[in-house]
Amino acid sequence: MNATFQLVVIGAGPGGYAAAFLAADLGMDVAIVEKEANPGGVCLYRGCIPSKALLHVAKIISEAKHAKAFGIEYNEPKIDINKLRDWKKGVVSKLTGGLGQLARARKIKYFQGEAGFINSSLLKIKKADGSFEEIGFKNAILATGSRPSVIPNLPKSPDIWDSTSALDLESIPENLLVVGGGYIGMELGTAYHELGAKVSVVEMTPGLLPGADRDLSDVLFRRAKGMFAKIMLETKVLKMEAVAGGITVTFTDKEGQEFKETYNKVLVSIGRRPNSENLGLENTRVKVNARGFVEINDQRQTADPNIFAIGDVAGDPMLAHKASHEARVAVETIAGHKVAFEPQAIPAVVFTDPEIAWCGLTEIDAAKAGREVVVSKFPWAASGRALTLDRTDGLTKLIIDPKTQRVLGVGIVGVGAGDMIAEGVLAVEMGAVASDLKLSIHSHPTLSETIMEAAESFFGHSTHIYKPRK
Amino acid sequence: MTELKLPELGENIVQGTVTKILVKVGDVLKMGQNILELETDKAVLEVPSNADGVIAEILIKSGTIVKVGQPIFKIKGESTSTQTPGRQPGDMASAVSPSRLPTSEGLQPKAPQGNQPTPSDPHNDTTNLTTPLPIRKDIPAAPSVRLLARELGIDIALVPGSGPGGRISTDDVKAYCKMLNTSRPGGSAPAAASHPLPNFSKWGSVRREAMNNVRKKTAEHLSFAWNSIPHVTQFDKADITELEKLRQSVSNSGKKISITPFIIKAAAAALKKFPQFNASIDMATQEIIYKDYVNIGVAVDTDRGLIVPVLKNVDKMSVLQISDELAALAERARLRKTTIEEMQGGCFTISNLGGIGGTCFTPIVNWPEVAILGVSRGSMEPVYANGQFVPKLMLTLSLSYDHRIIDGADGARFNRWLCEAIQQPSLLDLGQ
Numbered sequence: 001m002n003a004t005f006q007l008v009v010i011g012a013g014p015g016g017y018a019a020a021f022l023a024a025d026l027g028m029d030v031a032i033v034e035k036e037a038n039p040g041g042v043c044l045y046r047g048c049i050p051s052k053a054l055l056h057v058a059k060i061i062s063e064a065k066h067a068k069a070f071g072i073e074y075n076e077p078k079i080d081i082n083k084l085r086d087w088k089k090g091v092v093s094k095l096t097g098g099l100g101q102l103a104r105a106r107k108i109k110y111f112q113g114e115a116g117f118i119n120s121s122l123l124k125i126k127k128a129d130g131s132f133e134e135i136g137f138k139n140a141i142l143a144t145g146s147r148p149s150v151i152p153n154l155p156k157s158p159d160i161w162d163s164t165s166a167l168d169l170e171s172i173p174e175n176l177l178v179v180g181g182g183y184i185g186m187e188l189g190t191a192y193h194e195l196g197a198k199v200s201v202v203e204m205t206p207g208l209l210p211g212a213d214r215d216l217s218d219v220l221f222r223r224a225k226g227m228f229a230k231i232m233l234e235t236k237v238l239k240m241e242a243v244a245g246g247i248t249v250t251f252t253d254k255e256g257q258e259f260k261e262t263y264n265k266v267l268v269s270i271g272r273r274p275n276s277e278n279l280g281l282e283n284t285r286v287k288v289n290a291r292g293f294v295e296i297n298d299q300r301q302t303a304d305p306n307i308f309a310i311g312d313v314a315g316d317p318m319l320a321h322k323a324s325h326e327a328r329v330a331v332e333t334i335a336g337h338k339v340a341f342e343p344q345a346i347p348a349v350v351f352t353d354p355e356i357a358w359c360g361l362t363e364i365d366a367a368k369a370g371r372e373v374v375v376s377k378f379p380w381a382a383s384g385r386a387l388t389l390d391r392t393d394g395l396t397k398l399i400i401d402p403k404t405q406r407v408l409g410v411g412i413v414g415v416g417a418g419d420m421i422a423e424g425v426l427a428v429e430m431g432a433v434a435s436d437l438k439l440s441i442h443s444h445p446t447l448s449e450t451i452m453e454a455a456e457s458f459f460g461h462s463t464h465i466y467k468p469r470k
Numbered sequence: 471m472t473e474l475k476l477p478e479l480g481e482n483i484v485q486g487t488v489t490k491i492l493v494k495v496g497d498v499l500k501m502g503q504n505i506l507e508l509e510t511d512k513a514v515l516e517v518p519s520n521a522d523g524v525i526a527e528i529l530i531k532s533g534t535i536v537k538v539g540q541p542i543f544k545i546k547g548e549s550t551s552t553q554t555p556g557r558q559p560g561d562m563a564s565a566v567s568p569s570r571l572p573t574s575e576g577l578q579p580k581a582p583q584g585n586q587p588t589p590s591d592p593h594n595d596t597t598n599l600t601t602p603l604p605i606r607k608d609i610p611a612a613p614s615v616r617l618l619a620r621e622l623g624i625d626i627a628l629v630p631g632s633g634p635g636g637r638i639s640t641d642d643v644k645a646y647c648k649m650l651n652t653s654r655p656g657g658s659a660p661a662a663a664s665h666p667l668p669n670f671s672k673w674g675s676v677r678r679e680a681m682n683n684v685r686k687k688t689a690e691h692l693s694f695a696w697n698s699i700p701h702v703t704q705f706d707k708a709d710i711t712e713l714e715k716l717r718q719s720v721s722n723s724g725k726k727i728s729i730t731p732f733i734i735k736a737a738a739a740a741l742k743k744f745p746q747f748n749a750s751i752d753m754a755t756q757e758i759i760y761k762d763y764v765n766i767g768v769a770v771d772t773d774r775g776l777i778v779p780v781l782k783n784v785d786k787m788s789v790l791q792i793s794d795e796l797a798a799l800a801e802r803a804r805l806r807k808t809t810i811e812e813m814q815g816g817c818f819t820i821s822n823l824g825g826i827g828g829t830c831f832t833p834i835v836n837w838p839e840v841a842i843l844g845v846s847r848g849s850m851e852p853v854y855a856n857g858q859f860v861p862k863l864m865l866t867l868s869l870s871y872d873h874r875i876i877d878g879a880d881g882a883r884f885n886r887w888l889c890e891a892i893q894q895p896s897l898l899d900l901g902q
Binding site: 252298299337339340341342343344357370401404405406430431433435436 | 602603604605606607608609610611612613616617618621623631633634635637638890
């Protein structure tokens with residue numbers, strides 16, 4: 001007789017392990033099936049955490065360079081890539097090891113291997129040692145995540161990277177081309193630039209970071225222009241050829257002009273696709289849409305009532321914090337609570353330099369929906385704190401409903417925007433009105449004051465901006 | 471041996487009273503076969519089996535109140551599905567129903583029902599959950615407030631917010647919940663509680679009888695309508711001399727056409743002419759919902775009480791089609807065969823008491839509709855025309871409406887227009 005679990009979680013990324021841990025805390029009998037020896041998923045092993053470790057290093061290098069402007073000069077940094085890689089690995093293993101301990105402490109049965117559905121209550125696990133085991137379940141949560149999208153028909157070459165290989169930190173190339181100006185490309189491009197690579201970016205659309213409001217991405221663009229060797233917008237990659245010492249890339253620009261360039265490495269970061277194949281979903285009633293996402297309802301329940309799906313495999317936005325929140329909804333639904341996935345604001349953060357963060361309604365969304373909004377901005381040139389950091393390249397804006405004065409969205413670009421956006425999320429979720437932000441005292445001198453001043457500006461009397469009366 | 475549970479029967483039906491058990495122990499059961507007659511809030515439904523097998527034990531009897539998901543039979547043999555068909559994949563779409571107005575059933579705060587997992591068994595089969603409320607985007611309420619509303623079974627979109635920018639607080643949700651409770655007589659209605667009944671038996675013998683479901687529902691629904699709608703009733707008279715001639719000419723021994731289909735047809739035209747009469751009010755959003763379809767409910771007197779089946783898209787039907795459909799609906803109502811669907815979706819109601827008598831009356835608007843037409847008995851009256859009194863068959867039409875969106879002048883115009891339409895029956899689409 002096979003063991004039967006009240007809940008089996010397939011995939012232990014930030015969605016899966018959060019689900020398993022909560023379920024165990026609620027008293028359920030839980031199993032995890034995961035390829036890696038410890039929980040963590042892409043986020044910890046090959047995504048958020050290692051990239052942020054590298055971006056921290058990049059920031060130190062960049063700030064050391066910047067210090068010259070204040071009369072502090074350092075020598076060129078010497079980079080020991082092996083030591084750097086070991087440090088990054090150490091961060092990852094410390095975190096994932098810690099999660100493994102937390103799973104054991106909760107008495108969660110951990111199967112290292114790959115799962116396939118036999119039917120809607122039975123799972124076959126191909127374990128890491130090659131053996132097979134079948135387990136039964138009352139409920140299952142699919143949290144299998146996503147993987148980098150690939151460009152078809154590329155030559156097989158170790159010089160073509162995806163985000164995973166870029167984070168392996170095998171070498172620092174002299175020339176690096178980043179294909180795709182989305183957040184992954186921009187973050188890794190920034191890190192490699194600071195580590196000494198000459199980085200070029202090619203993007204099909206007219207702007208970097210499609211999806212972000214243009215006034216925010218423009219601030220990044222202005223700085224990136226000075227950082228990156230070349231930013232090619234509205235340009236397509238036609239062909240890549242492996243040559244000695246790198247990859248020759250053929251481009252075509254918006255006029256249709258073709259040109260070639262050779263790079264030591266090419267990082268392909270054109271998006272991610274859900275891992276919904278090879279799971280035996282055809283043996284269940286689970287439905288998968290044309291883009292490969294598992295179809296779910298407000299409770300994250302699939303068309304097969306005992307199977308739930310969360311995180312990247314269940315749809316956009318593919319963000320770790322969305323997955324963890326969905327984990328809570330799915331598990332509480334299984335536990336019989338009346339819950340739904342109904343956030344008003346899912347923050348998006350791009351950890352470039354400067355950072356870009358937004359939540360709730362964007363100006364792009366408002367324009368698409370034909371919704372009337374008032375945008376109240378506070379440029380960081382008027383922030384004392386930004387001046388002390390010598391980083392006035394920033395902007396804080398509130399997207400406000402003119403009738404109710406409710407804060408519908410917040411957008412920030414500037415150093416530390418990723419941490420600052422939390423206040424915006426709280427404001428949107430709480431249904432705060434502009435005067436709530438204006439009347440809450442923000443500590444001085446901090447960048448958070450820019451949120452308060454953007455709210456003051458909505459009423460036409462920001463302390464640090466003078467607007468003549470009409 | 472497996473248990474057969476009462477399946478889900480329709481939106482908002484959580485329980486019913488067993489009126490008849492159509493099978494007995496030892497019967498071979500086929501999926502889809504009718505097993506019970508169940509009286510719900512408004513209709514008697516035939517309940518089909520959702521499994522195959524042989525009935526081993528019947529766990530209920532006539533008169534028992536059973537809840538959706540409650541075991542009703544024990545069955546032997548193969549059972550293809552004995553689960554309550556809870557949320558089905560197809561329900562995903564309906565979970566985001568765009569309607570912001572609740573049905574009258576939806577107004578009742580959903581108290582924890584028997585088909586919820588019990589606390590002692592928190593990891594019950596998820597298929598036993600009640601249909602969750604749809605998610606609402608762009609609602610000015612904190613996550614904790616939204617969760618509270620969800621737990622109470624209240625659609626947060628209906629709760630009026632008292633805070634800046636319409637923000638909904640915990641207190642707003644509680645107040646809304648309380649309002650729903652007190653607007654339901656029989657619930658925790660303070661009106662009933664604060665006025666104790668005298669001891670009637672002091673003056674002679676009395677007997678107490680439980681209200682049937684139709685009576686309970688009628689009492690609740692009409693109290694709610696009366697309490698929430700500021701009513702005005704206007705009377706007008708239509709000369710139906712010509713209409714009566716026409717009616718008699720199309721009726722024959724085999725088929726008697728009443729006056730009601732003509733009035734329905736004229737009312738359908740009036741609803742198109744006066745769209746504010748084909749509307750509903752959403753006070754939560756301060757919006758008026760105008761309907762592009764014309765469905766008219768007709769009050770039918772049955773031995774159990776008042777039933778209002780709805781004729782759908784009457785504007786697209788001829789008088790004779792309406793007559794046939796109406797006869798069929800009334801017959802179904804008297805045979806207790808009316809389905810919940812047949813009683814939903816009305817835009818306007820007509821109550822014809824002319825068969826009984828009376829000169830005029832003040833009908834109560836059938837919320838969430840905004841107007842109702844009462845039809846009395848026609849009578850011969852002297853009408854002064856061209857310098858002399860002539861005998862005319864006159865019919866009083868009593869129009870009650872929701873004064874919040876319909877002004878008195880519009881009420882008078884609507885009723886006059888209707889009278890004039892009826893006076894010229896040749897303009898109505900008879901369908902001959």
